[in-house]
Amino acid sequence: MTFEIIKQERETNQSLIRRFTKRLRDSGILVGVKKSVFHQREKSKQVQRRITLRKLEKRKEYERALKLGEKKDEKRNPRRS
16 A cells, blocks of 8 residues: 655645654554564464473473472462462
């Protein structure tokens, strides 16, 4: 989407810039560009499975360590308790 802003008679540069920015904001072009810049693609199913399996593995290790007394059951943020 393109648009053209032409300076009118006896219009100051500031009012021209103000008109341009207002038109740009109303058109939604800037919002679309910002979305595309920060867009992250979705992870594949295989990668998601690997991540999930790794989390489950870590959880089992932690629970096993708790049972054996190798680790204490600590809260993550002691200030909140």
